[in-house]
Amino acid sequence: MVSKRVIHKYHPLLFMSENGHEKRKEEYTCSTGVAIDSFLCSYCKSNCKRYGFNKAGKQRFRCKSCKRTSLAWYNSSTLSPHFDNQIKTLVKEGCGIRSIGRILKISASTVIRRIKKISSAIEPPVIATGQTFELDELCTFIGNKRTLIWVAYVIDSATKQVAAFNIGNRSVQMLAQVTEPLLRTSPAKIFTDKLLQYKSLIPPSIHVTKKYGINHIERKNLTLRTHLKRLNRRTIYFSKSVAMLHACLMIYFFG
Numbered sequence: 716m717v718s719k720r721v722i723h724k725y726h727p728l729l730f731m732s733e734n735g736h737e738k739r740k741e742e743y744t745c746s747t748g749v750a751i752d753s754f755l756c757s758y759c760k761s762n763c764k765r766y767g768f769n770k771a772g773k774q775r776f777r778c779k780s781c782k783r784t785s786l787a788w789y790n791s792s793t794l795s796p797h798f799d800n801q802i803k804t805l806v807k808e809g810c811g812i813r814s815i816g817r818i819l820k821i822s823a824s825t826v827i828r829r830i831k832k833i834s835s836a837i838e839p840p841v842i843a844t845g846q847t848f849e850l851d852e853l854c855t856f857i858g859n860k861r862t863l864i865w866v867a868y869v870i871d872s873a874t875k876q877v878a879a880f881n882i883g884n885r886s887v888q889m890l891a892q893v894t895e896p897l898l899r900t901s902p903a904k905i906f907t908d909k910l911l912q913y914k915s916l917i918p919p920s921i922h923v924t925k926k927y928g929i930n931h932i933e934r935k936n937l938t939l940r941t942h943l944k945r946l947n948r949r950t951i952y953f954s955k956s957v958a959m960l961h962a963c964l965m966i967y968f969f970g
């Protein structure tokens with residue numbers, strides 16, 4: 716019986732799988748040549764026995780008393796900051812969660828966890844005062860194609876950078892989350908479409924709804940739909956949850 720603490724000292728290469736049946740003994744042999752048949756459960760410290768292999772070909776173990784399964788060794792390379800940068804780049808290039816998992820050889824659940832962690836550390840930029848803005852909404856789906864949702868976002872007309880965004884149902888409360896940070900910076904003008912909700916949110920003196928006023932942001936909608944797979948139109952790609960859509964947009968806009 717080998718304790719889990721000792722197993723962590725083994726060289727990772729010894730655990731690399733070549734998917735051969737006869738290789739199994741060597742794969743899980745430690746540096747001293749002793750095959751690992753069991754180790755202590757990390758939950759209840761009972762004895763664990765071999766219990767098949769995971770998708771990547773690593774040996775799984777199962778606890779005899781609590782029945783929970785675990786691996787003898789976990790790939791910790793996903794914890795490095797370099798990995799976060801790779802995930803960020805792939806999100807910005809429009810890769811889906813599963814394609815990122817395939818490229819980086821990590822599971823989809825790890826990708827989801829990392830994306831949420833990366834996005835939670837991102838701060839939206841400070842909005843400059845006295846600028847002109849364009850505000851528009853982009854329609855997409857959540858979970859299924861019967862559930863519509865809108866991404867309302869605003870760009871600075873001069874720099875074309877996204878200043879703020881929100882996801883929801885185009886209600887006054889939802890759109891207020893986008894307009895309020897703008898109004899605090901005393902903007903010169905805010906261009907929007909003719910959506911009625913804006914009338915109660917933006918003072919008439921700075922609100923413009925004229926034709927061609929939101930050309931730049933309309934073009935940005937196309938760029939967004941091209942760059943992010945989850946926003947592609949007429950495909951089966953859409954986000955399963957608002958949280959993931961929000962996290963990916965945080966990385967795309969501000970990351």
Ligand SMILES: [Zn+2]
Pocket residue numbers: 756757758759760761778779780781782783
């Ligand atoms: Zn256990």
